[in-house]
Amino acid sequence: MTVISGVTSGSLIGFWLFAxxxxxxxxxxxxxxxxxxAYVQEEIAAEKLGRFSVFMEAL
Numbered sequence: 001m002t003v004i005s006g007v008t009s010g011s012l013i014g015f016w017l018f019a020x021x022x023x024x025x026x027x028x029x030x031x032x033x034x035x036x037x038a039y040v041q042e043e044i045a046a047e048k049l050g051r052f053s054v055f056m057e058a059l
Contacts, residue, residue, distance in 0.1 A: 008014035
């Protein structure tokens, strides 16, 4: 989806396609990140959670 969003043309139709693809990427990104964050917070010990969060942000 990111590649499709990047190759849209500079016309008005290209802008609306880019806006639509960006909206979809934002929505689907939340579908993954919210459950993953909840899982990580439940499974990783509190004293190690900061280290894991820094590691995940680096990726």
